[in-house]
Amino acid sequence: MEKIAFLGLGSMGAPMAHRLLAAGHSLTVWNRTGAKAAPLVTAGARLAESPADAIRDADVVITMLADPAAAHAVAEAVVPALRPGTHWIDTSTVGPDTIRDLAARLPDGVTLTDAPVMGSVDRAEAGELWILAGGCPLPAPVRTVLGHLGHITECGAPGSGAALKLVLINAVIGGVALVSETLRLGQTLGLPAELVRTELAKGPLSGAVARTFAEASHFPISLAAKDVSLATAHTSLPLLDAVHTLLTAHPHLAAQDLSRLRP
Incomplete structure (x- = not known):
């Protein structure tokens, strides 16, 4: 099972992270407001002190952030710490320009999949999100992890999902x-x-x-x-x-x- 780091535990991120924890993945979480991570920590997740700490041993990194500014701020912290072989999945709604900006900053051997979702909290809790994935074909670990969250529509080139x-x-x-x-x-x-x-x-x-x-x-x-x-x-x-x-x-x-x- 992939080791997952999940960054961003808002109204959508938290139930998505719970789905991955329930599926048996080793999960490390980070949120700007740490108190929001308490239910996940109680359920077995590890709370990281920083974004860089969260992704240190991760095979898959998932971000669910509010806007492009938040995505860029987290990228400042995580990009230098990404290891070759790591798969980054961004499920935020930030648009294709931001995805291209993030992809251009990645070190060699790291993939970025844009996978924003359609559906609200109820569908996130049920694992029934509609996932719009760019950067296809999807790496096997990415497909496995996203499969716990809902139905995947492969959209094409990087940025097409966004x-x-x-x-x-x-x-x-x-x-x-x-x-x-x-x-x-x-x-x-x-x-x-x-x-x-x-x-x-x-x-x-x-x-x-x-x-x-x-x-x-x-x-x-x-x-x-x-x-x-x-x-x-x-x-x-x-x-x-x-x-x-x-x-x-x-x-x-x-x-x-x-x-x-x-x-």
């Missing part, structure tokens, strides 16, 4: 924003909220309606805004620009799930 994640997640965010606005329109026109929701769910927006009313998901609005920014940096996307304005209009909701957009 690119597809931006496409898919922005479709979700834009869909939720559109459903939220149509619900508000129905409210303004005096229609019963349940009637509008039920009828919307019968049409092509059914998936977006389901996500708008999801109860077991946690995708903070601040991270949704970050994902939209990563997409709009690549090309002109007027609709998503408007969505970004919506996402950032109410700072007090930044830590709340995306479903809070609905009226």
